Amino acid sequence: MDSAEFHAAVYDTVRRIPECRVTTYGHIAKLIGMPNYSRHVGQALKFLSPETNSPVPWHRVINSAGMISSRGPGTNGAQRQREALEAEGIEVTIGRSGDMKVDLGTWGWFPTRNEVASLDEAVEESSGDES
């Protein structure tokens, strides 16, 4: 699998995250069959974040600690992500250091690969499948 396919797999998986739910980079990596590629999931997502018009709900992907990754003090990306999450009704905790955290126990979405496959039938989109 080259980087392009990896990106496509990531987008395809992230797109299936239900509304008002969040998941982690690591779980996305597991779903596409590459448990140790968590960092590259983020790498793929940042490639489409400037768009914000893509069908990929990138804002629903956070790290295992449930916090929105910084990506640079001067950038407003994290801020936009918090806005998007709250817009969906997801509760975001703000710390004193400006750390934005989501309760994974409440909003987390961690299905198995099989469950995602069953969701695939419900979606019935014209997306070319993998494997």
Place this chain on the structure above:
DNA sequence: GGCTTGACGTTAT
């Protein structure tokens, strides 16, 4: 070629 970096994860203090 090696060294550093990064929207990360897990385990141990």
Place this chain on the structure above:
DNA sequence: CATAACGCCAAGC
């Protein structure tokens, strides 16, 4: 519960 250490793999330099 907050920090630290270690592991991980592609990309850029």
